[in-house]
Amino acid sequence: MEIKLLEHNKKQNKASFVVKGTTAAYMNTLRKYVLERVPTLAIEDVEFRENSSILYDEVIAHRLGLIPLRTDLKSYSLRETCKCKGEGCARCTVQLTLEGKGPGTVYASDLKSKDSHVKPIHPGTPVVKLLKGQEIELEAKAVLGQGKDHSKWSPGLAYYRHKPIIEVKSQPADPKKLADMYPEKVLEVKNGKITVNEENALKCATYDVFEGIPHLTIKQAEDEFIFTIESWGQLDCDEIMTAAVDIFQQDLEQFAQGLKKA
Numbered sequence: 001m002e003i004k005l006l007e008h009n010k011k012q013n014k015a016s017f018v019v020k021g022t023t024a025a026y027m028n029t030l031r032k033y034v035l036e037r038v039p040t041l042a043i044e045d046v047e048f049r050e051n052s053s054i055l056y057d058e059v060i061a062h063r064l065g066l067i068p069l070r071t072d073l074k075s076y077s078l079r080e081t082c083k084c085k086g087e088g089c090a091r092c093t094v095q096l097t098l099e100g101k102g103p104g105t106v107y108a109s110d111l112k113s114k115d116s117h118v119k120p121i122h123p124g125t126p127v128v129k130l131l132k133g134q135e136i137e138l139e140a141k142a143v144l145g146q147g148k149d150h151s152k153w154s155p156g157l158a159y160y161r162h163k164p165i166i167e168v169k170s171q172p173a174d175p176k177k178l179a180d181m182y183p184e185k186v187l188e189v190k191n192g193k194i195t196v197n198e199e200n201a202l203k204c205a206t207y208d209v210f211e212g213i214p215h216l217t218i219k220q221a222e223d224e225f226i227f228t229i230e231s232w233g234q235l236d237c238d239e240i241m242t243a244a245v246d247i248f249q250q251d252l253e254q255f256a257q258g259l260k261k262a
Contacts, residue, residue, distance in 0.1 A: 006202055006226065008237065013156070015237035016228040018163060018202065027160040027225050033244040034158035036148035039078055040234040041071040041094060041118060044145065049137040053102075053128045060128055060136070064098075065152050067108050068121040069142055071234040073243060075117070078144045094118045094142040102130030111140075118142065121233035155240050156231040162220035164204070166196045170215045182209060202226060 002020040009015070019027065046061040053060070075091075082092035095114045100106035109123035128136060147154030166186065172178045175194045179187040184204045188197050194215065211218050229237045 013231035039144040045141040102134040163224035165219040
């Protein structure tokens, strides 16, 4: 198997790479491990001291749970593997508080965490709007969890597609007109002839628009894929991939040990 980095946009929390010499089954397994097995922090328990807003407690608690929190996998562990056996300690649980008085809007940035490294990725996310005389005060607990239990713990999006193969079968009468018709500069004109920019072709997600053009042939590489991750921000893309591969490897080792004992 060969892996080549195609794109890593840290500003957009997005990374793509080309994987050669594998199958769709393996790519889908990797995708599911990213979505369902890589742990992140999210608010799980909320205790309200005061809530005179228009929203019910459970609505606000649900909103808080969906706020992505910056996660440090080295500092926290899953409750089921923690030494406290799930009772809640500094190794598996983060305490947060939220207070606000109207009139005004309470935002994710108003969440105060006991761990300064654990904070909302998008501080401008509105939680609730308070009118004059309304008030909210609560304590929340954030824990590590996995997307297989609830999507709020999923670290982002992961998807793959076969690598496109675009070949020039014949030259058109007007090469520039054909090149300008299609996105992302996949087709270029060099020395008066249409050519395919291989790098741009890999980044183009809409190559099906080239189907039906008599001058081109479109195929898919059976054993080459473009795998893309879009992080919600709790973890960087490289952290997500490293964690997914490590967890996959651990599961394979446990499976191999189980076979030996069978």
